[in-house]
Amino acid sequence: MLEINQVSKLFNPGTPDEKIALNHINVNLRPGDFITLIGSNGAGKSTLMNIISGVMKPDAGDVMIDGKIISHLPEYQRSRWIGRVFQDPMAGTAPHMTIEENLAMAFARGKRRGLKMSIKASRRQMFRESLERLGIGLENRLRAKVGLLSGGERQALSLLMATFTQPDILLLDEHTAALDPARAELITRLTESIVREMKLTTLMVTHNMEQAIRLGNRLIMMDKGQIILDIDEQRKKSLTVEELLGEFARISGHKLSDDRMVLA
């Protein structure tokens, strides 16, 4: 499905701030994989997401979807296959546009954007039904500006928008990190059910160790631009947070440090 082949990324080459963010990374996502990705601050997790989605181009290596090299495609062309939710609840929606307008834009993912009316009665009905599934009453506020929503509501909407057209790959970059625990829990539950129902191939960065173990069928650990551990479903089932942290310290030679890290 998604293959990342020997990908490297160097920031600020030739300056004192030179930094290898990714160092010959290889990852292979099989169809239906739900991978949780953990690692210290600055390990390169977001950079990896940016390179998969096309926000950045790798300095070396290839990104492939279904065997096709897509490294040269700009972000807007890759969006046909890739849905994404950012950490910042403000990042995934347009605040001055209405809920239904935001959904209409998500609905147009992968299609040519032409001069057809973006919102019709039939579409509006579909939007309402999708919003109902979030269970937070947004279906009654179709014409409210998104800027009026709370962070949690906006993130739920972002999640719906990212998955609306059933993308081949879903990228989640600490998408619950900016929310309070109750809201984060809600978004996690929604993520779980949407990924399961739509059978989305998912890569999710999280700072919540318990969540990283509980969710998905694979767990990948990154440190200093490299993948240091790839844990499969079998082993993940019996893994504890202490074991996970111990494993990290043993391989990397230092403790897992993340200012927002949640253990349980």
Add this chain to the structure above:
Amino acid sequence: MLSSVLGAIELGFLYALMALGVYITFRILDFPDLTVDGSFATGGGIAAVMISNGYNPLLASIVAFAGGIAAGACTGLLHTKGKINGLLSGILMMIALYSINMRIMRGKPNIAMISVDTVFTSINPWIVLPIFIIIVLLLMNWFLHTDLGLALRATGDNDRMIRSLGANTDTTKIIGISLANGLVALAGALIAQQSGFADINMGIGMIVIGLASVIIGEAIFGARNVIHATIAVVLGAIVYRIVVALALRVPWLDASDLKIITAVIVIVALVFPTVSRSIKQKKLAKKRTAELTGVLSKGAAGGDLHA
């Protein structure tokens, strides 16, 4: 008095086209486009040259619209493909257009349309202009609610998001800036015909007048949604013209004082919301601090602190 106000309303309808163009760049795309000062004169120049050479005035106006689109496309390309800062792209294009406009006008800084038909010959402006503006408003609102129009609006609202949803924001920016300058040039063409001449300097200060119209419209009539906002822009352009007409009747004001009046309107409108917001914030902070520390000192020291 009445006749000058009526004349102002008529002019306001024409300037409204220009203001709608400024609304697209300034408000929808969040792109302060200075091309406007040049493309307004481009429109006027094209219309004046074509009409004084016997072309159909309607055709001349359409060509002027296309000329504005071309100018806007250049600014858009400079900004998106050339990665030049937005303000600078507009300024560069504005300077370049001065020379281009001079070429269009065959080296004459002023072209009169004497004893030729214009679009205003044999029409009643009080019927045709409002209908025309309503048609423009309908077309614009239709466009801004299509899939492409939504992508254009999102480009100004959250460009990262709309890229992640598959829109090429370079393209949407170029389309928006082109369309905006098309409207501005069309306004230039119509105003040249209405006044009977085109002048190489007729566009100077247009961006500020456009901004003033947008801001006045929003302040008086609100901008809840796109439909509301575009109507407000038209009304703002008319109110601006009326203000100008009345200001010109004040004995101690010169016509040349208009520019500073316009600038002051825009400055006040831009400064006022920020200042009032920060005053509100400060008040709120003071109030909350008093409440919170009040609770704390009571809880911790049982009021002893004040003894």
